Amino acid sequence: MLQTEKQYVQWQENETLHNALWLSESNHMPPARIVLVDDTTTADDAYRLACEGSSLLWRGDFHNARQLLQALGRRIDRTNERSELRKAKKAAKSITESDSVSSKEIPNLFHQQRQLQAQRSRILSRLLLELDANYVSQLRRAPDVSAACTAAFGPLDKAMDESCVLSFRDLQGALGAAGWREKGVPIDSLGLSIFPHYGVFAPTRHEYVQLLLDAPLPASHDVAYDIGTGTGLLAIILAQRGVSQVIATDLNPRALACANENFTRLELPAVQLQQADLYPTDAPLANLIVCNPPWLPAKPSSSLEYAVYDAKSAMLRGVLQGAKQHLAEHGELWLIMSDLAEHLQLRTRDELLSLFADAGLAVKYRLDTQPKHGRSQDDTDPLHIARSAEVTSLWCLTLI
Secondary structure (H helix, E strand, C coil), X not given: CCCCCCCEEEEEECCEEEEEEECCCCCCCCCCCEEEECCCCCHHHHHHHHHCCCEEEECCCHHHHHHHHHHXXXXXXXXXXXXXXXXXXXXXXXXXXXXXXXXXXXXXXXXXXXXXXXXXXXXHXXXXXXXXXXCCCCCCCCCCCHHHHHHHHCCCCHHHCCCEEEEHHHHHHHXXXXXXXXXXXXXXXXXXXXXXXXXXXXXXXXXXXXXXXXXXXXXXXXXXXXXXXXXXXXXXXXHHCCCCEEEEEECCHHHHHHHHHHHHHCCCCCEEEEECCCCCCCCCCEEEEEECCXXXXXXXXXXXHHHXXXXXXXXXXXXXXXXXXXXXXXXXXXXXXXXXXXXXXXXXXXXXXXXXXXXXXXXXXXXXXXXCCHHHHCCCCCCHHHHCCCCEEEEEEEEC
């Protein structure tokens, strides 16, 4: 999420020292060295400068900046193909040939892939743009990005008349989010669309929706919680299934605004929103608690990654440990979990079951489904052996 304290970036241009507000979705520190680049800068020179740690403030045609970013991405990919990625693919081939190797190599492959992705993101984020206090770019052929940036980053202080500098990738993220927010993500099994906001994970993988539709509701289901609601999708499903009071929580203000917009659009007065770290306060005991926590126990590196990575399984542990205090008698906890962490050797099934038992919970039943997303079918992915075996489950847990 964007930093709350203002930070500034400086650079020399035309023998004048310039200052601008620094915006970074990943909370990167303001760049220490800025080089001015434009249409005359070659992709090879830009790549060399970025790899050396310089940030590149673009002064050319807007569309050419987009082409330069694509060219940088191709150079990064080619470099990776010649080094770490080649090793990863070689290891992946060994894994397919020998089960005894897989237990040692899969975690290494996962961490190698994350390192490559982080390195790629750092280099690409070094291409910068300057916008004025109205989020207007003075570059040739620049589109109107003010509405998308205001929605993503909030309004700037126009009284200060400050320009801002941000990475072209963050700007692309804001523009992409504006598109999602306008057209929505169709959820075919529900016959509706969800409209995500910037910084809120879009439910493009929603094979688990059918699990929530198939699971039998508890005999008493007057009150339900949706923990970490995000876009509000799980709460919407519960409300549509007839739960009379749904309390949806999230700590992220962006998620709360997003969920509220989706609830209002669908006219769901039964759903209440509360900003909370996991469980709501001053709420009746729940007959049903649903949660789709991050599936992989690893440290997130951006706001969107918080929906995928959960350092030391902190959210998962918090939800499980709090269930005893918040479940009504005969209540159920529905946990939506992929077993990809097990195939990546990040967590074992026994460790997951131990977390249930330690929280005083027993498995009542489990519903499973196979993922249908493209990466599970991509046999060129070094982690294909893990992704192709993935199963997404709804674990129904009850108090012991």
